[in-house]
Amino acid sequence: MFRRRQPFDTIAAVDLGSNSFHMIVARVRDGQVHVLDRLRETVRLASGLDNRGNISDEAMERGLACLGRFGQRVRELPLGSVRAVGTNTLRKARDAGDFQERAREALGHPIEIIGGREEARLIYLGVAHSLADDGGRRLVVDIGGGSTELIIGERFEPIHMESLHMGCVSMGRWYFPNGEIKTTAWRAAEIAARLELQPIEGQYKRVGWQESLGASGTLLAVEKILREQGWCENGISMDGLRKLREALLKAGHVDRVDLKGLSEDRRPVLAGGVVVLVSIFEALEIEHMRVSDGALREGLVYDLLGRNGHEDVRSRTINGLMKRFQVDEAHALRVEHTSLQLVERVGEEWGLDQDDAESLAWAARLHELGLSISHSQYHKHGAYLVENADLAGFTLQGQQRMALLVRAHRRKFPAKLFEALPTRERRVLQRLAILLRMAVLLHRARTDIEVPVKEIRVKDRGLKLRLAEGWLEAHPLTRADLEREAEHLRNAQFKLKFE
Numbered sequence: 001m002f003r004r005r006q007p008f009d010t011i012a013a014v015d016l017g018s019n020s021f022h023m024i025v026a027r028v029r030d031g032q033v034h035v036l037d038r039l040r041e042t043v044r045l046a047s048g049l050d051n052r053g054n055i056s057d058e059a060m061e062r063g064l065a066c067l068g069r070f071g072q073r074v075r076e077l078p079l080g081s082v083r084a085v086g087t088n089t090l091r092k093a094r095d096a097g098d099f100q101e102r103a104r105e106a107l108g109h110p111i112e113i114i115g116g117r118e119e120a121r122l123i124y125l126g127v128a129h130s131l132a133d134d135g136g137r138r139l140v141v142d143i144g145g146g147s148t149e150l151i152i153g154e155r156f157e158p159i160h161m162e163s164l165h166m167g168c169v170s171m172g173r174w175y176f177p178n179g180e181i182k183t184t185a186w187r188a189a190e191i192a193a194r195l196e197l198q199p200i201e202g203q204y205k206r207v208g209w210q211e212s213l214g215a216s217g218t219l220l221a222v223e224k225i226l227r228e229q230g231w232c233e234n235g236i237s238m239d240g241l242r243k244l245r246e247a248l249l250k251a252g253h254v255d256r257v258d259l260k261g262l263s264e265d266r267r268p269v270l271a272g273g274v275v276v277l278v279s280i281f282e283a284l285e286i287e288h289m290r291v292s293d294g295a296l297r298e299g300l301v302y303d304l305l306g307r308n309g310h311e312d313v314r315s316r317t318i319n320g321l322m323k324r325f326q327v328d329e330a331h332a333l334r335v336e337h338t339s340l341q342l343v344e345r346v347g348e349e350w351g352l353d354q355d356d357a358e359s360l361a362w363a364a365r366l367h368e369l370g371l372s373i374s375h376s377q378y379h380k381h382g383a384y385l386v387e388n389a390d391l392a393g394f395t396l397q398g399q400q401r402m403a404l405l406v407r408a409h410r411r412k413f414p415a416k417l418f419e420a421l422p423t424r425e426r427r428v429l430q431r432l433a434i435l436l437r438m439a440v441l442l443h444r445a446r447t448d449i450e451v452p453v454k455e456i457r458v459k460d461r462g463l464k465l466r467l468a469e470g471w472l473e474a475h476p477l478t479r480a481d482l483e484r485e486a487e488h489l490r491n492a493q494f495k496l497k498f499e
Contacts, residue, residue, distance in 0.1 A: 003348075004353075010028070014107065017087055023074070045059050048060065052094065055095055064102055067107045071109075088167065117161045121161060123299055127213055139213065145167045147167050168273030175272070186271075197280065222274065244274055245278055254271065316392075330448075339360050339435055340360070344357075359405065362402055370383070404429060408437070413437075418430055
């Protein structure tokens with residue numbers, strides 16, 4: 001039997017943003033979330049990203065030192081109770097894998113990287129849970145260090161999501177180097193931001209919204225400045241933004257900016273954030289915006305709460321993908337059922353847990369996804385779709401893991417594709433792939449007849465199946481398939497025996 005997740009009474013979420021790292025720790029009682037701790041540190045990971053996509057040693061050490069401090073609070077929490085995700089900078093970094101390994105040691109929990117639209121979904125979830133459920137349509141804007149997310153949604157469901165390649169740190173680096181704020185550079189930055197917004201302007205305005213909401217550091221900082229300067233009593237107004245833009249241009253340099261409510265850690269990235277915000281207001285014709293306390297880390301908490309309950313968005317995503325590409329649902333569920341039976345019987349000996357079983361189940365549902373493109377090499381087509389689609393609820397690594405299982409479910413075993421993985425993950429995924437291959441092979445007839453697996457024994461690099469007496473003699477095609485499969489696995493240094 002594989003290891004199953006236990007319900008957690010304390011959970012935590014860590015947001016490894018491009019500008020700041022945030023952590024929230026919460027207690028769960030009767031399905032309700034009660035915040036225990038909030039921690040935030042300015043790291044500016046994005047400012048350490050060079051033109052070749054490598055994180056500088058200084059930026060990496062700042063990030064690891066911060067996670068080490070966060071780890072003092074959450075290191076003793078059970079595995080699975082803490083979700084830590086990286087965003088735009090780690091999506092772009094060539095050495096993200098190295099940082100992830102070191103970050104895991106510092107925090108004491110795995111570090112995942114999420115795509116832009118998944119980041120947008122989680123931001124919306126965090127904002128939605130911080131508001132009264134009035135049923136109105138909302139526009140949510142979050143300006144991070146390296147990306148900006150814009151989401152239109154109703155209640156807890158996003159309708160349209162976009163992640164744009166501009167943020168307070170990146171815009172500052174590109175247009176206000178050395179802290180200089182020149183009029184010509186500001187105009188160039190606004191043009192660049194409007195070009196980034198142009199593809200979504202028309203659609204977003206056609207869909208419309210009743211209320212605009214801002215989330216995270218840039219929006220909170222701007223709201224505080226406008227309030228303390230007396231330029232806007234509540235939230236953020238277009239008139240207040242114009243006054244803030246004039247003040248920044250008049251100062252000419254970040255060191256000379258003298259504004260009430262401006263903190264020292266926000267000073268270096270304020271101009272980059274304001275130019276993005278002004279451009280959004282102008283492009284989407286926003287006159288006023290409220291600011292929410294909810295953001296990505298709150299979204300992570302509620303998403304984790306759903307995973308531990310019965311509201312895992314990943315299952316809905318998989319089912320939606322199956323319908324979209326007209327996967328044979330009956331056959332997919334047959335293969336999934338047998339896959340889970342196999343993992344249930346060997347999970348403890350092979351060191352598999354509930355997360356591994358879920359990955360196997362989802363891969364079983366999607367193993368024929370590529371048939372919608374072509375029967376020839378359909379396992380490769382399916383793997384490409386799984387790896388590159390926007391799949392709500394999944395991290396980039398989670399999609400790559402599923403894609404590898406789909407890719408490996410038939411024909412030659414692609415041993416080389418597993419070699420780049422860390423040792424434990426490589427071993428687990430190879431074992432999951434072999435179990436999926438067995439389930440697919442045993443259901444090649446595509447009927448509902450139960451395959452009588454009487455016994456299954458496993459070793460580190462071996463597996464032995466014992467079927468009901470006389471069954472293989474009555475099913476010579478399955479015997480031939482198993483013989484061919486044994487040859488495929490032998491080439492991958494794995495022994496398959498059957499009787």
